[in-house]
Amino acid sequence: MQPVRIAPSILSADFARLGAEVQAIDQAGADWIHIDVMDGHFVPNISFGPPIIKAIRPLTTKPFDVHLMIAPVDRYLDAFAEAGADTISVHVEAGPHIHRSLQHIKSLGKRAGVVLCPGTPAKSLDYLLELADLVLVMSVNPGFGGQKFIDNQLKKIAAIRKMIDASGRDIDLEVDGGVDHDTARRCIEAGADALVAGTSVFKDGPDGYARNIAGLRAG
Numbered sequence: 001m002q003p004v005r006i007a008p009s010i011l012s013a014d015f016a017r018l019g020a021e022v023q024a025i026d027q028a029g030a031d032w033i034h035i036d037v038m039d040g041h042f043v044p045n046i047s048f049g050p051p052i053i054k055a056i057r058p059l060t061t062k063p064f065d066v067h068l069m070i071a072p073v074d075r076y077l078d079a080f081a082e083a084g085a086d087t088i089s090v091h092v093e094a095g096p097h098i099h100r101s102l103q104h105i106k107s108l109g110k111r112a113g114v115v116l117c118p119g120t121p122a123k124s125l126d127y128l129l130e131l132a133d134l135v136l137v138m139s140v141n142p143g144f145g146g147q148k149f150i151d152n153q154l155k156k157i158a159a160i161r162k163m164i165d166a167s168g169r170d171i172d173l174e175v176d177g178g179v180d181h182d183t184a185r186r187c188i189e190a191g192a193d194a195l196v197a198g199t200s201v202f203k204d205g206p207d208g209y210a211r212n213i214a215g216l217r218a219g
Ligand SMILES: O=C(CO)[C@@H](O)[C@H](O)COP(=O)(O)O
Pocket: 009, 011, 012, 034, 036, 067, 140, 141, 142, 143, 144, 145, 146, 147, 176, 177, 178, 179, 196, 197, 198, 199, 200
């Protein structure tokens, strides 16, 4: 089994130095760059969109793991693909046609991710796993970094691990929100193989990035 992938969330980066921050987490060992897109409608916060993603795309070869917290979502999928997303993840709660959204992402030649908010059951994946390359379990309510990990999501992670294994498909199981050294270990034990981390990677400034990423990966 490959080591758990660490995806630092640039929502916690210094936006005034965004390009340098992306290069710093790349050099520090990030596996993926996690990019949180928020619209002030699906979630109560606004972050960045395709032009920012396009601007930072030439600065690293690491995959862009784009987490869309926007509704409606379908009309923007092409723009995120063109801007340089590698994985595009959409919330089951963000629209009436999640199956269509996943089909659309696949048709663009991108990896399709499906995201579940804390209140959404694992069962909502029943007819979606055949299209998914990644399942993202939110361990906080989406919209902000720096929130506390919701413990009952560990049970959901374990349930989804079983569903993925039973599917026979190669699907990443990623967890996002409140991931620190302690909760990272518990997520890995429950079956996660990719972790998003904002606060716990960026909290000590650039000198701490490599140490913090390695610490999360070690579990
Ligand atoms: O999607 C989100 C929040 O909605 C996350 O990706 C956060 O940005 C993670 O930040 P921390 O909880 O690790 O500080």
